[in-house]
Amino acid sequence: MSHAKVRVLVAKPGLDSHDRGAKVVARAYRDAGLEVVYTGLHQTPEEIAEAAVQEDVDVAALSILSGAHLTLVPEVVNRLRAKGADDVLILVGGIIPDEDVPALKEAGAAGVFGPGANLDEIVEFTLANLRRRGA
Amino acid sequence: MDLVDRLLDGDRRALARAITLTENEDPLAGDLAAAVFPHTGRARTLGVTGPPGVGKSTVVDGLVHLERATGRRVGVVAVDPTSPFSGGAILGDRIRMRRGASDPGVFIRSLATRGHLGGLSWHTGSVVRLLDAAGFDTILIETVGAGQAEVEIMRYAVTTIVILVPGLGDEVQAIKAGILEIADILVVNKADREGADGLVRELEATLELGAGSAASWKPPVLKTVATADRGLDAVLAAAHDHYLYLESSGSLQARLERELNAEVRGLVRDLAGRAALDWARSAGAWDSALSEVLARRTDPRSAAAGLVTRFLGRVQRKSRP
Amino acid sequence: MSNNPEGNRRCGPGGRSAQGGSDPCRPPAARKAPATPGGGVHLEVPEHRPGGGERRERFITISDREIRGLYGPEEIRDLDPHRDLGVPGDYPYTRGVHPTMYRGRLWTMRQFAGFGTAEQSNARYKYLLSHGQTGLSVAFDFPTLLGYDSDHERSRGEVGRLGVAIDTLADMEVLFGGIPLDRVSTSMTINAPAAVIWAMYIAVAEKQGVPSEALTGTIQNDILKEYIAQKTFIFPPGPSMRLITDTFAYGSERVPKWNTISISGYHIREAGSTAAQELAFTLADGFEYVRAGIEAGLDVDAFAPRLSFFFNSHSDFFEEVAKFRAARRIWARGMRERFGAKNPRSWMLRFHTQTAGVSLTAQQPENNIVRTAYEALAAVLGGTQSLHTNSMDEALALPGEKAVKIALRTQQILAEETGVANTVDPLAGSYFVEYLTSQMEQEALAYFDRIEALGGVVPAIEKGFFQREIADAAYRYQRQVQSGELGVVGVNRYVEDEPSRVELLRISPEVERRQLDRLRDVKAKRDQGRVRAALEAVRSQARGTGNMMPVFLEAVKAYASLGEIIQVLREEFGEYREPAIF
Ligand SMILES: Nc1nc2c(ncn2[C@@H]2O[C@H](COP(=O)(O)OP(=O)(O)OP(=O)(O)O)[C@@H](O)[C@H]2O)c(=O)[nH]1
Numbered sequence A: 001m002s003h004a005k006v007r008v009l010v011a012k013p014g015l016d017s018h019d020r021g022a023k024v025v026a027r028a029y030r031d032a033g034l035e036v037v038y039t040g041l042h043q044t045p046e047e048i049a050e051a052a053v054q055e056d057v058d059v060a061a062l063s064i065l066s067g068a069h070l071t072l073v074p075e076v077v078n079r080l081r082a083k084g085a086d087d088v089l090i091l092v093g094g095i096i097p098d099e100d101v102p103a104l105k106e107a108g109a110a111g112v113f114g115p116g117a118n119l120d121e122i123v124e125f126t127l128a129n130l131r132r133r134g135a
Numbered sequence B: 001m002d003l004v005d006r007l008l009d010g011d012r013r014a015l016a017r018a019i020t021l022t023e024n025e026d027p028l029a030g031d032l033a034a035a036v037f038p039h040t041g042r043a044r045t046l047g048v049t050g051p052p053g054v055g056k057s058t059v060v061d062g063l064v065h066l067e068r069a070t071g072r073r074v075g076v077v078a079v080d081p082t083s084p085f086s087g088g089a090i091l092g093d094r095i096r097m098r099r100g101a102s103d104p105g106v107f108i109r110s111l112a113t114r115g116h117l118g119g120l121s122w123h124t125g126s127v128v129r130l131l132d133a134a135g136f137d138t139i140l141i142e143t144v145g146a147g148q149a150e151v152e153i154m155r156y157a158v159t160t161i162v163i164l165v166p167g168l169g170d171e172v173q174a175i176k177a178g179i180l181e182i183a184d185i186l187v188v189n190k191a192d193r194e195g196a197d198g199l200v201r202e203l204e205a206t207l208e209l210g211a212g213s214a215a216s217w218k219p220p221v222l223k224t225v226a227t228a229d230r231g232l233d234a235v236l237a238a239a240h241d242h243y244l245y246l247e248s249s250g251s252l253q254a255r256l257e258r259e260l261n262a263e264v265r266g267l268v269r270d271l272a273g274r275a276a277l278d279w280a281r282s283a284g285a286w287d288s289a290l291s292e293v294l295a296r297r298t299d300p301r302s303a304a305a306g307l308v309t310r311f312l313g314r315v316q317r318k319s320r321p
Numbered sequence C: 001m002s003n004n005p006e007g008n009r010r011c012g013p014g015g016r017s018a019q020g021g022s023d024p025c026r027p028p029a030a031r032k033a034p035a036t037p038g039g040g041v042h043l044e045v046p047e048h049r050p051g052g053g054e055r056r057e058r059f060i061t062i063s064d065r066e067i068r069g070l071y072g073p074e075e076i077r078d079l080d081p082h083r084d085l086g087v088p089g090d091y092p093y094t095r096g097v098h099p100t101m102y103r104g105r106l107w108t109m110r111q112f113a114g115f116g117t118a119e120q121s122n123a124r125y126k127y128l129l130s131h132g133q134t135g136l137s138v139a140f141d142f143p144t145l146l147g148y149d150s151d152h153e154r155s156r157g158e159v160g161r162l163g164v165a166i167d168t169l170a171d172m173e174v175l176f177g178g179i180p181l182d183r184v185s186t187s188m189t190i191n192a193p194a195a196v197i198w199a200m201y202i203a204v205a206e207k208q209g210v211p212s213e214a215l216t217g218t219i220q221n222d223i224l225k226e227y228i229a230q231k232t233f234i235f236p237p238g239p240s241m242r243l244i245t246d247t248f249a250y251g252s253e254r255v256p257k258w259n260t261i262s263i264s265g266y267h268i269r270e271a272g273s274t275a276a277q278e279l280a281f282t283l284a285d286g287f288e289y290v291r292a293g294i295e296a297g298l299d300v301d302a303f304a305p306r307l308s309f310f311f312n313s314h315s316d317f318f319e320e321v322a323k324f325r326a327a328r329r330i331w332a333r334g335m336r337e338r339f340g341a342k343n344p345r346s347w348m349l350r351f352h353t354q355t356a357g358v359s360l361t362a363q364q365p366e367n368n369i370v371r372t373a374y375e376a377l378a379a380v381l382g383g384t385q386s387l388h389t390n391s392m393d394e395a396l397a398l399p400g401e402k403a404v405k406i407a408l409r410t411q412q413i414l415a416e417e418t419g420v421a422n423t424v425d426p427l428a429g430s431y432f433v434e435y436l437t438s439q440m441e442q443e444a445l446a447y448f449d450r451i452e453a454l455g456g457v458v459p460a461i462e463k464g465f466f467q468r469e470i471a472d473a474a475y476r477y478q479r480q481v482q483s484g485e486l487g488v489v490g491v492n493r494y495v496e497d498e499p500s501r502v503e504l505l506r507i508s509p510e511v512e513r514r515q516l517d518r519l520r521d522v523k524a525k526r527d528q529g530r531v532r533a534a535l536e537a538v539r540s541q542a543r544g545t546g547n548m549m550p551v552f553l554e555a556v557k558a559y560a561s562l563g564e565i566i567q568v569l570r571e572e573f574g575e576y577r578e579p580a581i582f
């Protein structure tokens, strides 16, 4: 009998301190039965990638409201790759203008969620796009 | 098994994945545990427990930092409760464990209790062994506790540190008795707040009352301000003393034997029970026994005894040459 | 709205109406307005229920406060107009801090701005001043807010992004170049490193020949709400409070016209609190600063008149008006009765307001102009002293110039055309508004008791009390929007397929590079011996108990960088990390 649970790292890269969205999403995941590892504020890409490895998460959800997403997301992805953790599903949330979405997807983000994104949709998307384990 | 080799080799991804397999009770987990067992038994384990918010994670962060300064590699297992409503969890201990966040000599893993009531995960012991096998010298186990529940931490940690803070009020009175029994070291954290000295005196007085024979270990009561790294070196020194005390008094070996004995006993019970159940279900004996009980023609104990007897008879027949 | 004849029914299984339109029970995605070619607008007229039925079972504010259909004399039975309202300009100031309010002077129209390099921000300030703005408001980028220089590893990608980057006095000189500091009032949104930034401002003024006694403006300097909501903290509460009382003391002696703190509910609300929580937590913070000031040996009437407040104006109109009115009453009573302040200026709660950033939607952004206008109206009817109106594109990125101008014009229309500035506190006496005002006050007092029971504001922060209350409210709100119980046009009502495009202001990576160049340049040219000595003075003063302001002034004049000064303090004071609260 297997008791697999989907594990999600909810992380805030960069210096912006607006964690309302990250926390609401963390709760939505928990209420949907997922296990959320929350890193706290002001994480460097290296710290996030390392946490994703140690916690062996299926998903890394990055919340960025500072506008620095085009710098930070590719860095997180690169660090994850360097650690061999390229099967982690990367999601990005925050204030992301439409025209930046293709660049983020190009960089490796599977889903990008703007302000006011629907929580249920975020959870559904996450579960539908897992890259590992049939969890 | 490639995963085991990589784990023993210090590969962090392999270790992380092995922990996941263990937590998920994956079919591979048994073999994994068997393969790493010969490589365990070296690490020093420290349990850190206490009521919510007293500063356990902050203390752990500080202890990690001090241990790293001496070159020891440190593993951390931080356990938080699973929501009984959704089965999900938010694990937030990493927030405070920042200094080890990108140190290759540190490995932090957050676990959810997943329905286990003791404040620990079912798999805490196995996860500790994986970290041990992966070469971590010190393993810190953080768990929330506010009463009887955390007694279990003693099984996995050679030294148990219980943290309290001034100003907790009545709830402390209620849990104190239980907590003092499991504590090898008592820490009064947030000593920058009013009332720390009072709490220290109170705890010392209570310990005095319950003190055993002169030879036994007397838990020290230490003041810390974890946010400012004050007093943590004394905590670590006390943990070291405690270890030496256990070693020299022979308690360490006795304790180990006791724990392994209990583990094997528990597993025998578990495995035998499971085998009997599997047989009963597949042989149809289960349904008929249960309907007898439901009809109140047989009592539950007799029904169970009957099943076990039939199961054992079958086992004996099978094993005859 | 739906044609359901029963009128009131719950959303849930079986409760869905087959009608189209804006049924609150339908999932948001299904509730698109019919496509209207040519950008036309779909009109929908609400229908009256036969037999006086109501559209919904519960009518609630965005703070989940249930509102009844009618309020009358019964609800304000306990209100004593003389005791509880008074007249404008008199205790307890429920009706306003000034007898003539906007007939005497309009509120200050103060648009928060600042981005990129100091040069770019300086140009934006001059643009706003030339369009009739009457005060400056400075936004700093994240590295500055957290006390990191632009060349710090953690600053990568963030330099100049959501505000101006300030590393040294040289940046500050450029930021205010050509702006006479004796003639503008400047509000600076800075908290953890506020004392150092303020020292830079005072030093720039001095170079312009303006004495510190002539300076007017505000530093936000409100660290408690950082721990509670905004999270740009650096040091633990103890040393942070010391830095704040140091600015109180320095200000009351040397910069008497400066508001040394702006006690802010804005961010508490943005983090998802209810209106009552914003009110209660902000005033609790305010009283905590007063206590700290008194404990540091200051006379309450020497610094309390310089305390100012900063609130959010959100979209539920009456609840906001009531909040502002209640705030004044609670403050006046607390200051006079609890702290024994004698100077009427210590009793007056003066406040700045910003319309709610979180109420803006990325969808159909032009609608944000309308939202902001209503929110601005609530702030003015609530008696604000100054106002920032958000630009329509703020939900998406930094505001573009046109959007900023419309936002400013929104205030000007309010002042010049609507007539709301002609008479003082025109909503007073409304059964509903007075009831709600008293209700808000009661709820705040109940929160004060709970905070007290936890040992005060700082212990409550460390126990995560505020954070948990806010997180719960934020989550509930999100769920209510999602279920359709609360309507948001463009998000779960009248949804359109194509989001409209807005003009966005982009910060080029050039900004970061140029800022780094300037920093390197300044560091190369300064007198290194003087910098070292000044930083050592900062260190030894931090270890003692003397006022930090003089050593900060010397350090910034020596062109020590913000990051260098803050690093010394990090070493001496330690760093704060938040409790894990969800
Ligand atoms: N004043 C003071 N605050 C402290 C001290 N140690 C920890 N804290 C604060 O206490 C709060 C909780 O600290 P944590 O380390 O998260 O406590 P915890 O026991 O791990 O909490 P849980 O895992 O949620 O049960 C944080 O805000 C810390 O900053 C201390 O020595 N003094």
Ligand SMILES: [Mg+2]
Binding pocket: B056, B057, B058, B092, B093, B142
């Ligand atoms: Mg913890």
